[in-house]
Amino acid sequence: MSTPPSSPEAERTDGSSVRIGALVPLTRPGWVGAGRHLLAGLELAVHEVNDAGGIGGAPLELVVRDTAADPEKAVAAVDELARLGVAAVAGEYHSVVARAAATRADALGVPYLCSSAVLDALTEQPTEWVARLSPPQSRGWRTYADFLLDAGHSRIAVATQPSVYWASGTRILRDHLAPRGGTVVELDTSALGPTAVCDELVASGASALLLLVGLPDPAVPIVKAVRGDKRLAETMIGAPAGQPELAEWAMSLGGDGAAIPFLRYLPERLSPLGVRVGSALRERLAQAPSFVAFEGYDTIAVLADVLRSVRSDGGVDRARVAESWPGVTVEGTRGQIRFSRTPGISVWQWDRTPIQVVDRDPADLDRFRILHTG
Structure with a gap:
């Protein structure tokens, strides 16, 4: 695991809102359809979190950056989002892009919850800063x-x-x-x-x-x-x-x-939460939601739960977000989400993703x- 910067300014939000950086492929050569579904899930969950009072009364804000399936753009986006004071980075669909983002997030000490990329080696070395919802490619x-x-x-x-x-x-x-x-x-x-x-x-x-x-x-x-x-x-x-x-x-x-x-990556039958979210996603997308849209929603559900537990009057300490991965227990649209260490996988992994x-x-x-x- 890389040693992150120690500057407190890099570890706090400004208090007016709690920001999450979102990496999404929205233009070619990225898979734009997947990016659209991922973003719909992220945005729906943020909307629901804010309707329920936000994060300790502070609104949750999604700061979206288009990766266009380009690893270099993803790295630049992580750098920018870190400077903007996001509490965490989330998203991405393309595995090679997610690997570049995860590596940079690890180096900067920015928590990253990967939504939809499956490449086993998301980082070269074990890291505490990165967790993943999608199953590893090997599984x-x-x-x-x-x-x-x-x-x-x-x-x-x-x-x-x-x-x-x-x-x-x-x-x-x-x-x-x-x-x-x-x-x-x-x-x-x-x-x-x-x-x-x-x-x-x-x-x-x-x-x-x-x-x-x-x-x-x-x-x-x-x-x-x-x-x-x-x-x-x-x-x-x-x-x-x-x-x-x-x-x-x-x-x-x-x-x-x-x-x-x-x-x-869906169960045979969605839970009542999954059915409700699926209906809302269908309305938002004007088409049937893919599993990628559910991954987006679950990403925010996890991060909101973590951020509520670690936020203080001074903002959000990024290190405390990363320390929270092993304690996550969140009811997602596709089952109960918990992270663990999986042999051969360098990040915190939800190991019960339905396939x-x-x-x-x-x-x-x-x-x-x-x-x-x-």
């Missing part, structure tokens, strides 16, 4: 690998792009499948167009193709090419990173986007079918 993608095996898929092709995140996912799949007789074949989309991907997929003998690539490109053209190739009529397409979760997927692909299993493998129903693209839980 989610192992669940997905079990689903593949249960469905009879042991020879898997992965369409990939150069990225630490995609490389990590490929390694998790390979390491989990190999002892169980499974194999993974990589298809590099930086060198192969959609038609060439189809040709290589046929040659590989794989019964499933996983999309470890960005949306809309090259994911959408690859799906259309595979769906239109009669040689691949029996090939399953999967997207463990969750690309089909948001409405953009269905709008781009229509029926071709159905029956493509992906990971999402599902789901797909869009070909008969009703707005309906999700639960295929596997983990």
